Amino acid sequence: MKLKYIIPILIISLSTIGCSTDDNDTPIVDEIQNLVKIQEIKNSDHTIELYNKTGKFTTGYNNVTIRIKDNTNDSYFENLSISWMPVMKMPAMQHSCPKSAITKITDKKTLYEGSVIYQMTNTNGSGWSLTFEYTIDNEDYTATDTISVIQSEKQNVASFMGSDNKKYIVALIEPKAPIIGINDLIIGLYKMENMMSFPVVQDYRIMLDPRMPGMGNHSSPNNTDLSYDTTDNIYHGDLSLTMTGYWVLNLKLMDSDDSLLKGEDVTESNERSSLYLELEF
Amino acid sequence: MKKFFIIGISLFCSNILLSQENPFETRKDTTLLQETIVIAQRKLSNYRQEKTLSSIDAYLEKANKVTMIKRGNYAWEPSLNNMTSDRLNVTIDGMQIFGACTDKMDPITSYVDVSNLEQASINSGQEGTENGHCVGGGIDLQIAPSKFYNTGLKTNIDLGYETNGNYKIAGLDVEYSGNKFYLNTDAIFRKSDNYDAGNKEEILYSQFQKYNISLQGGYNLANNHILEANVIYDKATDVGYPALPMDVSLAEALITSVTHRYKNNSTTIKSLESKLYFNTITHIMDDSKRPDVPIRMDMPGWSDTYGFYSKSTLKEKKHHLLINLNGFYNRSLAEMTMFPNDPNQPDMFMYTWPDIRTLYTGLYINDNIVLNSKESISTTLRLGFHQNEIAKKEGVESLQIFRPDVSDSKNRFLLSFSGEYKLKKNEFDAVLGIGYGERAPSVSEGYGFFLFNSFDNYDYIGNPNLKNEKALECNAKVNFKFDALKLGITSSFFHISNYIIGEIDPNANSMTIGANGVRLYEALEHASIFDVYLNTGYNISKKVSFNSSIGYNYGMGSNKENLPLIRPLSYLAEINYNTQKFNAALQLEGNGNQSEYSSFYGEDETSAYTILNLNLGNIIHFKNNKLVFKYGIENILDANYSTYADWNNISRQGRNFYLNASYILF
Numbered sequence: 001m002k003l004k005y006i007i008p009i010l011i012i013s014l015s016t017i018g019c020s021t022d023d024n025d026t027p028i029v030d031e032i033q034n035l036v037k038i039q040e041i042k043n044s045d046h047t048i049e050l051y052n053k054t055g056k057f058t059t060g061y062n063n064v065t066i067r068i069k070d071n072t073n074d075s076y077f078e079n080l081s082i083s084w085m086p087v088m089k090m091p092a093m094q095h096s097c098p099k100s101a102i103t104k105i106t107d108k109k110t111l112y113e114g115s116v117i118y119q120m121t122n123t124n125g126s127g128w129s130l131t132f133e134y135t136i137d138n139e140d141y142t143a144t145d146t147i148s149v150i151q152s153e154k155q156n157v158a159s160f161m162g163s164d165n166k167k168y169i170v171a172l173i174e175p176k177a178p179i180i181g182i183n184d185l186i187i188g189l190y191k192m193e194n195m196m197s198f199p200v201v202q203d204y205r206i207m208l209d210p211r212m213p214g215m216g217n218h219s220s221p222n223n224t225d226l227s228y229d230t231t232d233n234i235y236h237g238d239l240s241l242t243m244t245g246y247w248v249l250n251l252k253l254m255d256s257d258d259s260l261l262k263g264e265d266v267t268e269s270n271e272r273s274s275l276y277l278e279l280e281f
Numbered sequence: 282m283k284k285f286f287i288i289g290i291s292l293f294c295s296n297i298l299l300s301q302e303n304p305f306e307t308r309k310d311t312t313l314l315q316e317t318i319v320i321a322q323r324k325l326s327n328y329r330q331e332k333t334l335s336s337i338d339a340y341l342e343k344a345n346k347v348t349m350i351k352r353g354n355y356a357w358e359p360s361l362n363n364m365t366s367d368r369l370n371v372t373i374d375g376m377q378i379f380g381a382c383t384d385k386m387d388p389i390t391s392y393v394d395v396s397n398l399e400q401a402s403i404n405s406g407q408e409g410t411e412n413g414h415c416v417g418g419g420i421d422l423q424i425a426p427s428k429f430y431n432t433g434l435k436t437n438i439d440l441g442y443e444t445n446g447n448y449k450i451a452g453l454d455v456e457y458s459g460n461k462f463y464l465n466t467d468a469i470f471r472k473s474d475n476y477d478a479g480n481k482e483e484i485l486y487s488q489f490q491k492y493n494i495s496l497q498g499g500y501n502l503a504n505n506h507i508l509e510a511n512v513i514y515d516k517a518t519d520v521g522y523p524a525l526p527m528d529v530s531l532a533e534a535l536i537t538s539v540t541h542r543y544k545n546n547s548t549t550i551k552s553l554e555s556k557l558y559f560n561t562i563t564h565i566m567d568d569s570k571r572p573d574v575p576i577r578m579d580m581p582g583w584s585d586t587y588g589f590y591s592k593s594t595l596k597e598k599k600h601h602l603l604i605n606l607n608g609f610y611n612r613s614l615a616e617m618t619m620f621p622n623d624p625n626q627p628d629m630f631m632y633t634w635p636d637i638r639t640l641y642t643g644l645y646i647n648d649n650i651v652l653n654s655k656e657s658i659s660t661t662l663r664l665g666f667h668q669n670e671i672a673k674k675e676g677v678e679s680l681q682i683f684r685p686d687v688s689d690s691k692n693r694f695l696l697s698f699s700g701e702y703k704l705k706k707n708e709f710d711a712v713l714g715i716g717y718g719e720r721a722p723s724v725s726e727g728y729g730f731f732l733f734n735s736f737d738n739y740d741y742i743g744n745p746n747l748k749n750e751k752a753l754e755c756n757a758k759v760n761f762k763f764d765a766l767k768l769g770i771t772s773s774f775f776h777i778s779n780y781i782i783g784e785i786d787p788n789a790n791s792m793t794i795g796a797n798g799v800r801l802y803e804a805l806e807h808a809s810i811f812d813v814y815l816n817t818g819y820n821i822s823k824k825v826s827f828n829s830s831i832g833y834n835y836g837m838g839s840n841k842e843n844l845p846l847i848r849p850l851s852y853l854a855e856i857n858y859n860t861q862k863f864n865a866a867l868q869l870e871g872n873g874n875q876s877e878y879s880s881f882y883g884e885d886e887t888s889a890y891t892i893l894n895l896n897l898g899n900i901i902h903f904k905n906n907k908l909v910f911k912y913g914i915e916n917i918l919d920a921n922y923s924t925y926a927d928w929n930n931i932s933r934q935g936r937n938f939y940l941n942a943s944y945i946l947f
Contacts, residue, residue: 180631181678182685213631214621215576216794221786222682240682242731242792245629246621280627 004173029109034067039132043143047071048132057128057149058157059118059170060261061188066102066112068134076110082134085196086116086147088127098169098198116190117171119159121149154278159192162261164251167192169203170251170277173234178241178281187226187277189253200233206238207252209266209273213245217271241281249277289887318344330898333911334441334450334941336471337390337398337422342657344403345830346418347773347813352928353522354446354476354491356391356532360926362405362773363834363847364417367723367781368750372412374424374511375556375590376538377609377641381564381582382529383725383732385635386522388526390422392515392534392562396439396452396467401423405698405878406754407716410663411605412590414695414720416752416777427499427507427542428465430458436946439469445915445937446487461501468494475521477807478932486521486528486570507542524928526574527733530567536560555591573899575794576622582615582634586732588724601649602886608642612672613724617731633732635676637724640668643655643695656704663697667721669745671728679730679842682741683789683801691727691745695719698753712758719749725781726802733793736928737845737883739800740791741783747804748779762859767818773811780808780838806839809845829854835877848872849925862901868894875925887930890922911941 009220027061036055041048049067084100087094102114110219121127131144157171157249174186187206211217226237241247252263263275318340331340338357342349350365361369371389372378380387402421420620422783434457441450452469472490475483493516499509513536520529522721538558545551567581588609595602615634621627643665650658670690671677694866699716722744725732726776729743756773791798814832821827832851836844850873858865871891876883896913920938927933 014411113489179678181553212629214626215619217794218794219790220682221789221799240868242679242682243619243629243631244617244627246626251359 032065032067033068038064039145039147041132041145042141043141044143045071046077046136046143048134048143049141050130057116057118057147058152059121059145059149060152061115061117061173063115064113065105067110068136077136078109080104080112080134080136082112082132084114084116084133085131086118087129088118089129090127093195095195096190096198098171098200100189115173116191117157117169118149118171119157119171121151126149154280156277156279158275158277160275161263162255163259164255164261168253168262169198169267170206170253170275172249172277172279175239175279178239178279180241180243182222183239183241185226185237185249187235187237187251189228189235199225202230202233202271203228203256204261205254205258206235206237207254207263208239209250209252209274210239210241211248211250211266211277212243212245213271215246217266219266224235244281247279248272249279251275251277283714284445296404299894308734309545309551317540318403319624322866323372331911332441332939332941333909334395334439334452337393337395337401338396340403341390341403341420345816345832346405346773346812346901347403347420348926350928351931352386352524353486353520353931354473354487354903354934355491356387358385358388359390359420361418361420361774361850362401362812363836363844365846367726367887368415368417368720369417370409370415371422372419372438373422373513373536374538375412375421375592375612376434376536376558376560376609377413377586377607378534378560378562379584379586379611379613379724381562381584381613381615382532382566383568383580383582383615384525384527384728384734385519385568386529387532387562387564388527390420391517392536393422393513393530394469394491394515396454396469396493397424397495397513398422403417406714406752406775407661407697407718407786408714410661410697410699410718411603412607413643413646414663414665414667414697414718415502415752416720416775417659417727418716421429424497424511425465427509428458428463429460429499429501429507430463431460432456432458433946435466438944438946439942441939441941443473443937443939445934446473448473448476448939450941455669462499464496464498466494466496476937477776479916479919479935481935484523484932486523489520491515491520491532497788498541501902504543507540508541508803509540510538511540520719521570524570526733527566527568527580528570529565529579530569531563531565533563534560543578549595549597551594551596553591553593555589557589559585559587561585569720575622576845579618579620580615580633582613584611584613585704585811586611591597599651601646601651603645603649605647605858607640607645610640610641611637612638613638613639632673632676632679633728633730634728635674635679636672637809638668638670638672638726640666640670641831642666643927648794655706656702657928659701659703660717661697661699663695665695666867667693667695669721669724669727671745674726676730678745680728680745683742683786684746686898687745693721693747693749695721708762710760712756714756716755718752720752721749722747722802723783724941729802731792731799733796734800734883736785737782738795738797738842739785739883740793740796740798742789742799742801744802746855747781747802750777750779751782751802765820766815768816769816770812770813771816775810776807778807779804779811780806782808782838782844807837808836810844811835812848824859826857826859828853840881843877843882843884844883845879845882846926847877847879849875849877849889862899865899866894866896868896869896872924884925885930887923887925887927890920890924892920893917905947907945909943909945912939914938 024035038050045068098117098185100115105111127147129146168241169190175183188202220240224238226235255263263273419943437454439452454464454467470492495513497511515534517532528654540556549720562584564582590607592605614636619629645663647661697718701714732741753776758771760769784803789799812834819827836847854869874889875887899910900910915937
């Protein structure tokens with residue numbers, strides 16, 4: 001009975017092992033498999049290539065894969081230190097947005113990654129620019145260019161003023177592909193320290209109440225509020241989705257003393273919290 | 282796991298081989314205790330007279346312990362001993378078949394018609410386990426067996442009309458019967474508009490339309506071997522359900538089987554009957570005719586069943602043995618798509634039955650021991666292996682929202698047994714029985730996801746980890762005869778542990794707009810159900826007789842709450858006039874006030890009612906032909922009433938004049 005499964009599995013695994021040895025000949029092509037190039041940012045010496053799954057920057061959370069090419073011989077650097085600064089130019093002022101540090105992807109040779117949360121954009125996608133500062137063999141370089149950030153259809157990021165008169169940003173990180181069932185909900189929470197600095201907020205609590213406005217604004221059972229996880233510096237909770245469709249994740253932000261900073265309960269008369277994110281699948 | 286099924290199939294095959302040895306004839310053993318309703322399409326019956334062309338549902342309703350739960354004028358759900366589908370085993374000629382509607386809008390009795398069947402055998406409690414496990418009992422809708430009458434060609438034409446609802450019935454039945462071969466084909470068509478309740482109150486969305494065709498043929502292979510094939514196709518469209526928020530645009534069934542029969546009188550094995558079958562059901566709920574709904578939705582469901590049984594009867598001295606080996610594989614899938622009123626929002630989708638596969642194999646043995654000319658003992662045993670599997674990953678993940686420990690498969694072993702003592706004297710007969718039975722949760726109870734029940738206005742969530750429901754049962758039946766007077770008492774008592782019922786989850790929010798909340802299927806520690814019926818019959822003269830029946834039912838859970846859908850005090854009295862060619866009956870029927878209703882499970886009190894019916898029948902013989910007429914008035918006084926079994930208190934039919942005619946051409 002089982003032999004008939006084992007044999008094909010053996011054959012398939014043997015043949016795939018055989019194939020993967022061939023792939024080793026062209027490792028550079030392999031490293032950006034399944035990724036689409038968003039943009040290149042150049043200076044006279046190097047080209048910085050930006051990738052993600054869709055090939056586009058959108059408002060909200062963006063995970064970015066980065067590599068830097070030597071323009072002289074088209075090879076990619078394997079030993080870098082990089083930092084970045086996104087900037088939104090507005091008529092009267094300019095500001096940045098929450099972002100992570102750029103780190104090397106552990107099992108890749110030439111790839112680095114980081115994440116950035118664009119909290120807004122102009123209607124035509126303009127306004128943002130990205131500046132990279134990096135060091136190769138103790139020599140510092142910089143490259144900068146404008147980028148295009150497309151407005152997401154659903155609200156996956158919200159910036160707001162808390163009752164403590166501080167500005168905050170929340171952004172939906174996971175689930176990217178929601179299921180009917182219990183999803184791991186991951187939300188990033190950042191404080192606007194000044195125009196250019198958006199550090200992670202620690203040890204607050206985000207209360208969750210998902211609703212379906214298209215169907216009597218019903219909720220779902222067994223959700224859990226989000227709490228701060230010190231290992232990855234973001235907020236985790238359980239999100240139950242009982243069916244596909246359009247969901248509003250109503251949130252309430254509580255600080256470490258459990259006082260309410262933003263958001264309201266959903267009731268008969270109040271269909272939605274003033275702090276919410278949207279999700280559709 | 283699948284081993285059981287394979288063993289089943291191979292035993293089944295060996296039966297066929299075994300059966301090809303002894304060529305002699307035998308007659309059927311009719312000592313089994315059961316309530317049998319003859320589906321007499323073209324005969325006159327003289328007890329609780331039926332319209333000859335009424336639906337199967339209306340025929341079943343005539344049985345003492347059966348009531349029909351009505352959500353409209355079509356597809357009623359049988360309740361036996363105050364227990365409904367989940368606790369019953371309803372089969373068509375021994376074939377397992379499962380409705381495809383999550384809201385019980387298509388009990389399988391709706392997929393056959395009078396033209397298909399010969400009789401319905403109703404077995405209370407553990408007597409009903411011949412075809413499968415049950416708690417409340419079994420109903421087997423039996424197709425007419427081999428028709429080797431050598432009568433040549435015979436044609437029947439049936440026509441019926443009822444004033445209430447402008448209900449039209451037309452049927453045609455053509456039969457060729459020879460010694461070696463027979464072929465029977467029939468078709469029936471029914472169409473009704475909205476009916477009127479008493480005082481001319483039109484019940485909107487109570488219309489229906491259906492047709493049913495069937496083909497049955499048999500060939501006499503050798504002296505004792507018969508091979509038969511049967512196909513039934515049933516299609517209902519435009520069925521309204523006034524008690525529910527949705528109607529049905531399609532309920533379609535294809536029921537097929539091949540049967541081998543063998544009979545031999547001179548050997549220990551008296552008969553062998555083996556059947557392979559397949560049936561498929563498509564059921565599509567629809568709200569497009571309702572002008573005002575909070576949200577539009579589509580709710581299709583599918584149910585496919587493959588199965589077999591092989592049963593043999595044996596006789597050895599005092600023992601009459603019936604052995605039935607059966608198995609089936611069912612796939613139940615239902616889904617729901619909701620269309621938001623805001624066109625910018627995407628459709629909402631979920632699986633309400635996430636592709637549940639059920640595999641069952643079991644063995645049934647019944648030994649009827651004749652002690653002497655007056656006494657006999659009957660024992661039954663059924664052992665089964667029951668497996669459920671969730672084929673869709675989405676299904677497992679959905680149910681894990683409510684119960685994180687849900688896995689994709691669940692195995693159960695089921696056991697049922699019973700014993701019965703029977704005494705028969707001239708002026709007195711009695712039956713005493715005890716039984717123990719187990720059943721697995723139904724697909725809805727185990728795996729349903731947000732099934733809206735408009736009866737109590739809650740959404741229901743299944744629980745795959747429910748324990749088997751177990752029933753301990755005792756029953757008694759005593760009949761006395763004094764000259765023209767007959768007195769009978771029948772009674773059953775069930776003590777059911779792990780009684781499956783929906784319990785409110787205070788933390789969950791209903792999905793259905795306007796619903797009160799969510800109930801999760803859980804088990805009460807135990808529940809008790811009791812019923813007793815007193816039947817009397819008195820023959821005033823050879824032609825005139827009087828019948829009556831009074832029933833009392835009781836149901837209580839271990840939480841000290843009344844169970845829902847328990848019949849209140851019921852009564853029926855009938856006076857008959859009966860000759861060979863004419864009969865008439867005046868019938869008084871009613872229920873007492875439903876004082877012990879279950880508000881906890883969403884019931885409200887239904888008040889008492891009484892209705893009066895008049896039925897008349899004629900047979901007219903021509904030279905070679907015969908005409909059977911049934912006509913009468915139902916609900917003569919045009920009472921506007923509803924019973925405890927009417928979903929959401931929908932009123933039943935008001936006054937109705939009917940005429941059924943069958944013309945038989947030899």
